[in-house]
Every structure is written in C-alpha cells, then in structure tokens.
Amino acid sequence: MLFAFTAASLAIGVAAVAAQGGGNASFVDPTTQGGSFFLMATDGLGEPLNVVISGLSSPEVLTDTGFLNYARAVGFTTECFSLTLGTLFTANLGDGNGPQNQTMELRESFGNAMFGACIEMFLGGNHLRMFRQDGPQANTSALFLATSAEEGLFQNHTISADGYDVGRNIFANMAAGMTQFNGTSYNTTVQNLTGVLPVGSQGVNHGIAIDGNAFLLTVTTV
C-alpha cells in the first residue's frame, strides 16, 4: 500500500492548540510541557515515540479495545502467550500525569491473529508500545506509539539497524488508506511531523540513529 501523505507537512506548533477536555486537539508536543518525545527504557535510554494517532481520530479508535482492533486491521496482534520478552517502559507525555507505564505492547501478526506474534518472535518483525496522552494538562486522547523493527531471537531479539525509522515507516505504510478488521473499516491519513525528535543516536536505546521525524495518523471509521 502506498503512503497517503496529505499536502502539508505539519509544523510542531500546529498541534499545540486547545488541549482541554479531549477530542479537540490532534496532540500536544510533550516537550512543550515538561515531557519527552522519547519513552524511557529500563536502562535510562530513550526510544522515539515516532507515530502519533491523532486525538481528532474517531473516538472509538482511541480506546484500548478500539486501538487493539485498529492495530489488528493494520496487521498487529497481542503478545504471544508466555514468550513475551517485553519489559514495561515509561513515557512522560507532558500531560501532567508524569511518567506512565505503556498501556499496550503489540507485535506484528503476519496475518495469523493467534500465532502470528509467536512467529514474529523467531523471525523478527515489527513491534510497538502504546501510551495515551490523557492527563489534565493535555487531555487530547492522542496515542503515542514507539514502533521499531526487530531482529528475531536468533539475533538475540535486538532492534535492527535503523530499526526505529524502519518500524515507523512499516507501520505508517501498512496503516495508510483503507484497512478493516472484524467488521470495522478505517480510513487513515498520514502527515509528517518533521523534526519533532533530535537527529542522531545520542541517548537513544541500542545506539540506533534516528532521522528526527514522526508521523501523525488520523484514523476515521467509515
């Protein structure tokens, strides 16, 4: 599926409009309110929150169960059985809640909702952690995703070179346009969030360099 970019690249400031109450702002840049566009891994290093699901998306997409269904439409499933190697990471989205644990962790399903995540663990694939911006200072309901492309267990389950940018591109590519799962159809538009993160590898987990960009996805149920 091709990328469905909208005409204009978003400036960082565009998102920092009225954030009260939820539902009326795409998201608030966490760095403007004491937060970070990186999650904090247990080793103290960061992983980029490189995909944002806009708070202006259809409200049902922004709930836990709604996002899970959307992620399945995109091609992800839940963690597979006891093979989960993931550790809880935290993020501070500048919404007044301070650092919070991830809400959800998903791995790419490879088209098999039950066993796909297991297959991914061995072959390597795409991976994401989800955080919701819903604190009193930025109650946008936007979902911040840390996406990455991983090597398989045979490579000790590490993130591949360029794994953050690649994971982001794979996710946006799979999500763009029309997708559907279990009777719900989604129309996703993708916008660039250029330069919201620093370029390079300083402070980034696994020493993997990033290009500094993220994507903003607006998801509408149709």
Ligand SMILES: *[C@@H]1O[C@H](CO)[C@@H](O)[C@H](O)[C@H]1NC(C)=O
């Ligand atoms: C968005 O970023 C991609 C590369 O990540 C670039 O190819 C594309 O031209 C950008 N689109 C806009 C509208 O800036």
Ligand SMILES: *[C@@H]1O[C@H](CO)[C@@H](O)[C@H](O)[C@H]1NC(C)=O
């Ligand atoms: C969102 O915007 C609409 C229209 O401007 C307004 O009626 C509504 O009260 C706003 N909702 C919140 C939660 O601010």
Ligand SMILES: *[C@@H]1O[C@H](CO)[C@@H](O)[C@H](O)[C@H]1NC(C)=O
């Ligand atoms: C994250 O979850 C762990 C395990 O449940 C818990 O000990 C920790 O306090 C949580 N951290 C935050 C910031 O909520």
Ligand SMILES: *[C@@H]1O[C@H](CO)[C@@H](O)[C@H](O)[C@H]1NC(C)=O
């Ligand atoms: C955020 O807004 C929702 C309604 O959109 C509301 O239920 C919730 O209590 C608000 N949370 C905070 C922390 O203000």
Ligand SMILES: *[C@@H]1O[C@H](CO)[C@@H](O)[C@H](O)[C@H]1NC(C)=O
């Ligand atoms: C995996 O980890 C083991 C033990 O730490 C190490 O000996 C091996 O070289 C690693 N393999 C790869 C492909 O990194």
Ligand SMILES: *[C@@H]1O[C@H](CO)[C@@H](O)[C@H](O)[C@H]1NC(C)=O
């Ligand atoms: C599909 O939707 C039905 C009804 O909404 C629900 O009961 C069922 O659990 C869903 N199936 C999956 C795989 O999510």
Ligand SMILES: *[C@@H]1O[C@H](CO)[C@@H](O)[C@H](O)[C@H]1NC(C)=O
């Ligand atoms: C999906 O959204 C785009 C952008 O808003 C719109 O141009 C297109 O017609 C929509 N497609 C469907 C099938 O609703």
